[in-house]
Amino acid sequence: MSLLTIKRNDEVVYQGNILDMPIKSDWIIKKSIELFDDDDPCIIHKSFVIKKYVDEFLKLTDLKNQSQVKLGDYAEKLTFIALDLTDTIATYEE
Amino acid sequence: MKNKPLYFDYASTTKIRQEVYEAMLPYLQEEFGNPSSLYTIGIRNKKIINQCRKTIASLINAESHEIYFCSGGSEANNWAIKGVAFAHPDKREIITTKIEHPSVLNSCRFLEKLGYIVTYLDVDAEGFVNLQELEDKITDNTCLVSIMTANNEIGTIQDIQAIGEICARKGVHFHTDAIQAINHLPIDVKQLKIDLLSFSAHKFYGPKGIGCLYISKNTKIENLIHGGNQEREKRAGTENVAYIVGMAKAIELSYREMYSDNVRERDLSQLLYHKLKDAIPDMRLNGPEIGNRRLPGNLNISFKHVDGSQLCFELNEEGICVSTGSACHSDMIEPSHVLQAIKVPDDYIKGTIRITIGKDTTEEEIDKLTEAIIKRVKK
Numbered sequence: 001m002s003l004l005t006i007k008r009n010d011e012v013v014y015q016g017n018i019l020d021m022p023i024k025s026d027w028i029i030k031k032s033i034e035l036f037d038d039d040d041p042c043i044i045h046k047s048f049v050i051k052k053y054v055d056e057f058l059k060l061t062d063l064k065n066q067s068q069v070k071l072g073d074y075a076e077k078l079t080f081i082a083l084d085l086t087d088t089i090a091t092y093e094e
Numbered sequence: 095m096k097n098k099p100l101y102f103d104y105a106s107t108t109k110i111r112q113e114v115y116e117a118m119l120p121y122l123q124e125e126f127g128n129p130s131s132l133y134t135i136g137i138r139n140k141k142i143i144n145q146c147r148k149t150i151a152s153l154i155n156a157e158s159h160e161i162y163f164c165s166g167g168s169e170a171n172n173w174a175i176k177g178v179a180f181a182h183p184d185k186r187e188i189i190t191t192k193i194e195h196p197s198v199l200n201s202c203r204f205l206e207k208l209g210y211i212v213t214y215l216d217v218d219a220e221g222f223v224n225l226q227e228l229e230d231k232i233t234d235n236t237c238l239v240s241i242m243t244a245n246n247e248i249g250t251i252q253d254i255q256a257i258g259e260i261c262a263r264k265g266v267h268f269h270t271d272a273i274q275a276i277n278h279l280p281i282d283v284k285q286l287k288i289d290l291l292s293f294s295a296h297k298f299y300g301p302k303g304i305g306c307l308y309i310s311k312n313t314k315i316e317n318l319i320h321g322g323n324q325e326r327e328k329r330a331g332t333e334n335v336a337y338i339v340g341m342a343k344a345i346e347l348s349y350r351e352m353y354s355d356n357v358r359e360r361d362l363s364q365l366l367y368h369k370l371k372d373a374i375p376d377m378r379l380n381g382p383e384i385g386n387r388r389l390p391g392n393l394n395i396s397f398k399h400v401d402g403s404q405l406c407f408e409l410n411e412e413g414i415c416v417s418t419g420s421a422c423h424s425d426m427i428e429p430s431h432v433l434q435a436i437k438v439p440d441d442y443i444k445g446t447i448r449i450t451i452g453k454d455t456t457e458e459e460i461d462k463l464t465e466a467i468i469k470r471v472k473k
Binding site: 051094 | 401403404425427473
């Protein structure tokens with residue numbers, strides 16, 4: 001499992017498999033329309049869309065190569081994540 | 095121009111080969127006549143359909159009036175199962191296996207709702223049916239046995255000759271879904287005692303949307319699609335002439351090249367298997383060992399504690415197409431029913447991918463795929 005931890009002032013905001021990171025449902029639909037032209041995707045397509053967002057997240061933050069990343073610096077481009085990223089720090093463990 | 099993907103999903107579908115495409119072209123424009131019409135351009139199309147029927151019949155040792163064109167493998171399977179069941183109202187039992195394609199399993203489940211009794215045979219760890227169990231389960235009320243020639247996921251080739259003999263001895267109709275097998279195994283429906291056989295053109299470099307059901311002349315079957323008198327009043331709808339021509343051409347070429355393709359695809363899958371196994375020793379091969387009891391070019395493998403769907407996703411990001419071992423069930427993604435039936439261990443089952451090799455696969459592509467998989471699984 002690839003473990004993502006997001007903390008704010010030592011308080012855990014999210015900890016778990018990176019593929020379970022909360023993604024806003026309207027963004028899932030938006031991406032599904034972009035990729036499949038489908039506003040009612042099946043579970044397999046939803047899961048593909050989530051992988052796309054996770055991939056975007058990792059590429060944008062370069063988290064795999066950093067010990068920690070301030071997510072607030074990327075907040076404008078990470079609006080698909082269903083978490084308040086203000087003052088948060090992320091770490092990642094494969 | 096988009097980069098050409100590295101394609102390793104030939105069991106899913108294939109591209110139309112050039113000779114097939116060229117054979118189909120006239121029937122998409124100039125030769126457009128309705129085959130049921132009694133004027134020259136219609137008559138010509140009726141004639142070409144019947145010639146295609148004869149071509150296909152001769153390849154599987156059937157008679158031409160035993161070949162029925164339909165929309166594909168799923169329709170052929172639905173028709174075989176429901177059609178035989180409805181034509182024998184006095185016999186309400188069907189026998190199949192737990193590893194059939196959903197078009198067979200869901201047709202059976204539909205019949206269960208109508209009061210039919212369906213037996214789903216277990217398979218062993220390699221996906222083989224126990225022939226004694228099959229024989230024991232057949233009763234006086236059994237109207238049909240439906241067992242696939244070869245499995246689409248794990249490549250297991252059943253002993254169709256033995257199954258055909260059991261069914262013939264017991265006086266039960268035998269249907270086989272040969273959709274994955276038809277371009278790999280020479281099939282003689284008479285010798286194998288097959289009453290119904292399904293196949294689909296897009297698995298052997300023909301077009302999607304066209305398939306065939308062989309129905310032996312002694313098999314009573316009810317229509318699935320009612321309407322006009324096409325297909326000797328058994329399957330209504332204006333014939334898809336271009337696609338029928340494409341299918342006949344594709345199967346003819348496929349039979350001609352079957353032996354050399356099989357040898358080549360088996361060699362490439364051996365090469366791939368050994369390269370991966372050397373680098374990842376705890377990799378697991380699902381289904382029979384590579385050889386005569388497994389479809390050439392089929393490699394269904396599992397990696398311990400790996401997410402197979404994520405692996406497929408990452409390979410796709412590099413332009414590599416492989417298939418996962420998962421399926422969608424009522425809003426859940428679960429390991430496929432085939433992997434569950436052969437009891438792939440828990441720590442492997444979610445790390446499954448299916449790689450299928452075809453006509454265009456090269457050794458260089460195998461090297462690229464191997465490298466990409468090893469890089470991800472060993473990280």
